[in-house]
Amino acid sequence: MPNNGRFMVGLVGVAAVVTYLIWTGVSETMVYYLTPVELIERFEEDPSFREVAVKVSGEVVPESYRKGQGELEHHFEIVDLEDETATFPVRYVGILPDTFNDAPDMLTEAIIEGRFEEGTFEATLLLTKCGSRFEASKEQLHDQMQLQEQMPADHIG
């Protein structure tokens, strides 16, 4: 194994630098990753938590989408995947992802990052679950089949 002193110094040096980068990287850029339920709980415990940058994953409330004044301003509501009572409004400025959808029968999962400002979550990041990974369950397909049997043949439009 290496018997050269300078070599060991170099090795240890690189390892130290990388460790430092990871350590400071995490502590300076980390965000709490919460569900809406957890976020609301946190506020109740600690009101100043409202100022903190967080990442929230939840579901888009069906039919909650409204266009804002600006061209790229969007409003919608996000709700917890499990607890329907945990919900709050979101405002996002930017280009809406193509997979964003607030249709009632579509479960659109969304990930937002940002912070609260006067009751509305100001999102700097909005990602919606890639639709390709949405897998209709057997039950959903069964329901659909029954619906189709009752509907006229042309179901487009």
Next chain:
Amino acid sequence: MNIVGELALWTALPVAVWGMALGFMGGRNGRGDLVLSAERAVYATLGLSFLASLGVIDLFLNDRFDYWYPAAYSSRDLGTFFKVSGLWAGQRGSLLFWLLLLNVFSAIAVWSNRRKNREFMPYVIGVLMTIQTFFLVVLLFAEVNPFERLGFTVADGQGMNPQLQNYWMTIHPPTLYLGFTAFTIPFAFAISALLTGRLDSRWITVTRKWILLSWFFLSNGIVFGMRWAYEELGWGGYWFWDPVENASLLPWLTATAFLHSIQIQETRGMLKVWNMGLVIGTFLLTIFATFLTRSGLIESVHTFAENLTIAWIFLGFMFASAAVGLVLVLYRLPKLRSESRIESFLSRESAFLFNNLVLVAATFAVMWGTLLPLLSEGFMGQEIAVGPPFFNRVNLPIGLFLLFLMGVGPVIAWRKASARNLRKNFVWPTSVGLGTGAILWAIGIRHGMALLTFATSAFVMTTIVVEFWKGTRARARIEGEGWLKAFYHLIARNRRRWGGYIVHVGVVMIFTAFAGAPWNTDIEQTLEPGQSAEITSPFGHTYRLTYEGLSTNINDRAQNLRWQLVALMSVEQEGERVGTVQPEKRQYFVGGNRDPNTGNATEVGIRATPYEDLYVILASVPQIETGMSLNDPSAQQAHFRIMIKPLVGLIWSGIMVLSVGGLIGLWPATEKPRAAKSSPGGRRAVAAAGD
């Protein structure tokens, strides 16, 4: 066909188990008949998985919506090409596809070694069959059988998401899978080496081309994904440090390290334990990559739906493989002793070692960042996450250091570089590097990281160009060949080395492209037909984009489009007309009874030049929603986001250069050794050619 396919899948399981058992038994007891049967099992499972895959494709092509998988991913109006790609579109099919590719490579490995490496092969077959058994068990027993029936028939399937109906998205997963599965072969040989005790560099020499092949596919697969994200997602970015992206990057990082460290084991007989760790680790990371994508454990917009059964099975397999690897390495530790030592900090061995160190450090950092939510929840009870700022902060310096090493490694001497050697070989590259940095500073570039990247790139390119120059000149002189011929023969005689240099050129191009990011420009503007927007490129010139108008395409059944809006914009550069861009918004028929809005797609308009991309997004057409007639000019008012992305084209051209280099390295040696040629410079050792 699909019945045959389903049966074939079930049959494959006992055959794989048979091959596994007989491979190990035959190897242990020296039973050639058992080994032959095991070899046949490898070919048999190939045939069976092929039949199973055909069966699944048959389900799609025949709109068999009494089966779950096509009902969930296909629809009657889906194009044939995409129906076929349905095989790997969803979780289940992609597992079968993985198995198919694994079978193809296993069969090739067994066939090409039917007369060679015989001490290794029985155990290689045993290992490969064990892994195949695992995948078959998952497919058949973890609720992910692609042949699962619904018990009823749906009139039409759910359809394939339009974002998947894109060339890059279709070839991206298969290419990555080719990379992942190809790496199973070196892993199998490594385990075989541990089991048989043949731990010199022979197992490496034998699998070197497989390692390069895997790396080649992984590199391309990752860049295809970047291309897709860039063109389809429409945000102007190509890499987001998303968990699934990271998962595919991890084995690439360790495979890159491995590609370099095996050279040290081959030439100096060192790093044997390290290489074992890397090959086992890379294999585990390939399984981990697919595990992360399927288990739903990390939130990502790419993950398949959560399936805990699969998560546990994969986790179990990874632990078992890691444990087996660890035990074997510990058991063979005496035979894995190093044959020599690093003699100097300034040597090629040292450069390679640093290369390995930083690549593994980057792997660790990316893994840490990706798993942070899971780890923090487990250990702290509170989930925290990090995003691009973290990953960039850690990986940019590492990337820069790696870039630097690319210039140092190939040029510095083995064992111990003398001061003379350093002076001789690094004077020019260092001058060019520093000079480039100075010139760029002088013209106003102040961004530290970018400046360093450009300067180091110039440094590396100089070393490579000088190598080619000197090599060609030496060869031309010695062999008396013309320069062109000398160049060709230079590369042909030592493909690994010169192919590797070309790969480095590709990497330099890609890193340079990354360094263009600080100069990304973007503006937003709402325009009516006839109006223009102007954007100035960091290179100094100004573009003027004039919105000519909106054209529509309604109910285009042939292309599966519910509607399509195309904004035509003419582009002028410094007053001269240079072309057009056509950003679009589309909505597809997606089949089934889904809400129309699910089929949305934004098609970005890109005008690409070698030095920058003009990237235009049709963000919204506000009046369309109010139902205004398009004849009304104000109805065509559109909001645009216009961006300039400097140097991005270098990524796509860089991967092509990398691929050329990789192909050169992969090309089989066909020349016979020649007799040494008489010449004033002395006899040549060309007999030893054959890389």
Next chain:
Amino acid sequence: MEILGALLLIGAVVAYLLLPILKGETALLHRDFEEITEAEARRRIALLALRDAEYDYHMGKVDQADYTKLKGRLAAEALEAIRAVDGVDDADLEREIALVRAGMRDGRACGSCGHLNPPGSRFCAACGLALAPPTPAGSA
């Protein structure tokens, strides 16, 4: 109909797998002449390194002094590896000798112990014996 197809498929696979065992056919288990032994692998690598060193010298990457030192070491390793190999055929051996002799032109390989000495030496630095007079350029 499908049952028949199924049985045929399974039957074919089973037969395919079991026949070698039943008939006593065997796969190759031991290496044959194409096999790379450990020693041959070493030899190949040693010769490749020597070739690379030659190239580097002619490319001007290493200068005379470094080259000679490197060459001495590599040629000695190569010789050792060559000796360890069994069953080397004559054509190969010819080439290898040519290679070593090329080394001899610039440095001087000792006739008895094989150690490569710097040019101009009269006695071997390893075993102390007198070195043979230098061979004329261009001869085998």
